[in-house]
Amino acid sequence: MLGTILGTEHTVVVQKAEITTPDDLMKHDLVLLGSPSWSVEKKEGMPLPAMLALLRNAEPFNFSKHTFALFGCGDALYTNFCGAVDYMEEWLTRVHGRKLLNSLRIEGYYFDLKKNVSLVGGWGREVAKMMK
Numbered sequence: 122m123l124g125t126i127l128g129t130e131h132t133v134v135v136q137k138a139e140i141t142t143p144d145d146l147m148k149h150d151l152v153l154l155g156s157p158s159w160s161v162e163k164k165e166g167m168p169l170p171a172m173l174a175l176l177r178n179a180e181p182f183n184f185s186k187h188t189f190a191l192f193g194c195g196d197a198l199y200t201n202f203c204g205a206v207d208y209m210e211e212w213l214t215r216v217h218g219r220k221l222l223n224s225l226r227i228e229g230y231y232f233d234l235k236k237n238v239s240l241v242g243g244w245g246r247e248v249a250k251m252m253k
Contacts, residue, residue: 122238123153123192126245131252138171143179147187151221151252155192158205166204168193176212184218190248192225192241202226221251 124135136145138156146152156168167173191210195203203226213220225244230237 122241123245123248126242127249127252130249138169138175141175143175143182146179146184147182149187151188151190151248153190153192153248154209156205156209157194158196158199158201158203165199166195166201166207168205168208172205172209176209179216180212182216184213184216188219188221189213190221190224192227192244194227194230197228202228222247 124133127133131151134149154172156172158166159169161167161170161173168176191206191213193203193206193209195201195205201207206224206226210220210224222244225241227237227240
């Protein structure tokens with residue numbers, strides 16, 4: 122959905138974290154990173170293992186000239202609601218990246234699909250507007 126919204130005026134590359142390298146992140150003006158929150162390494166509210174590996178591999182890089190937008194899904198019943206987003210925001214600070222806008226935190230995506238599709242669409246349009 123985000124690729125479709127942004128692709129109307131921008132070149133968009135959608136790629137899984139499993140095959141993404143830090144060099145891939147360095148190639149783009151804007152990078153959107155997203156992950157659901159999960160229990161990883163016995164810690165609740167973490168990005169999925171592939172995203173966690175990508176972020177850790179990118180730690181030595183300086184992203185001060187790069188802009189990011191972050192999003193994630195979570196369940197408010199857990200202590201660390203959308204903790205993956207919090208983790209990615211902390212990572213962004215460590216690598217000196219710029220955050221384009223407030224991160225999107227989505228509650229129970231499939232449990233209220235209509236509302237959440239609208240929420241994601243609005244956030245995506247805001248990202249597109251800010252990239253003009």
